[in-house]
Amino acid sequence: DTGVSQNPRHKITKRGQNVTFRCDPISEHNRLYWYRQTLGQGPEFLTYFQNEAQLEKSRLLSDRFSAERPKGSFSTLEIQRTEQGDSAMYLCASSPPGQGPYEQFFGPGTRLTVL
Amino acid sequence: GESVGLHLPTLSVQEGDNSIINCAYSNSASDYFIWYKQESGKGPQFIIDIRSNMDKRQGQRVTVLLNKTVKHLSLQIAATQPGDSAVYFCAPTGGTSYGKLTFGQGTILTVHP
Numbered sequence: 001d002t003g004v005s006q007n008p009r010h011k012i013t014k015r016g017q018n019v020t021f022r023c024d025p026i027s028e029h030n031r032l033y034w035y036r037q038t039l040g041q042g043p044e045f046l047t048y049f050q051n052e053a054q055l056e057k058s059r060l061l062s063d064r065f066s067a068e069r070p071k072g073s074f075s076t077l078e079i080q081r082t083e084q085g086d087s088a089m090y091l092c093a094s095s096p097p098g099q100g101p102y103e104q105f106f107g108p109g110t111r112l113t114v115l
Numbered sequence: 116g117e118s119v120g121l122h123l124p125t126l127s128v129q130e131g132d133n134s135i136i137n138c139a140y141s142n143s144a145s146d147y148f149i150w151y152k153q154e155s156g157k158g159p160q161f162i163i164d165i166r167s168n169m170d171k172r173q174g175q176r177v178t179v180l181l182n183k184t185v186k187h188l189s190l191q192i193a194a195t196q197p198g199d200s201a202v203y204f205c206a207p208t209g210g211t212s213y214g215k216l217t218f219g220q221g222t223i224l225t226v227h228p
Contacts, residue, residue, distance in 0.1 A: 035216075040220070041220060042204050042219055042221050043218050044218070045215045045217070056215060058215075091158050091159070103149055103161045104161075104216060105161065106151075108156075
């Protein structure tokens with residue numbers, strides 16, 4: 001147990017619906033990351049927060065995707081108007097403050113299935 | 116762009132053997148490298164890391180070797196156990212962004228009792 005928690009663990013939705021995932025990082029970690037992983041591939045970086053500031057976004061993060069970390073603690077990832085291609089495991093990771101780089105601790109992921 | 120590749124996508128060994136998993140990376144600005152283990156249905160789990168000012172680092176039953184000249188690193192697992200069966204990823208970072216890990220496709224390690 002790395003201490004990063006994600007909810008829900010599984011989500012099944014119909015195409016066109018909106019979904020929101022939550023990530024709670026390890027409490028003293030100020031950096032939070034979102035990745036997406038499809039079957040047979042390694043995780044792909046989506047976005048990164050330091051405290052509440054979103055510092056980097058991947059080209060993979062289309063306009064339908066939005067991530068927030070309003071108080072610098074938990075984060076949410078919302079996907080609007082879901083498409084079948086959004087089906088994947090969505091992973092959250094966190095790392096501690098200070099001069100980087102540091103290992104990223106991953107949560108168990110949220111598996112999204114879009115029907 | 117960044118590419119990270121593995122020489123062997125699958126590796127099958129007998130319990131007790133030593134395992135070597137290789138990883139090539141392309142971004143010469145990478146200066147921090149992490150190996151992760153991912154079991155089915157779980158998030159990646161940190162194994163060991165190495166910074167670019169080192170060429171070898173040892174942990175418990177694992178050793179990572181880094182060759183910056185040819186942009187290659189390897190993970191050696193001693194006395195492999197069935198519980199080591201998983202997908203292994205190397206993830207370089209550094210250069211313009213320490214926030215972004217770039218994972219390769221992964222190597223599937225299967226350990227037979």
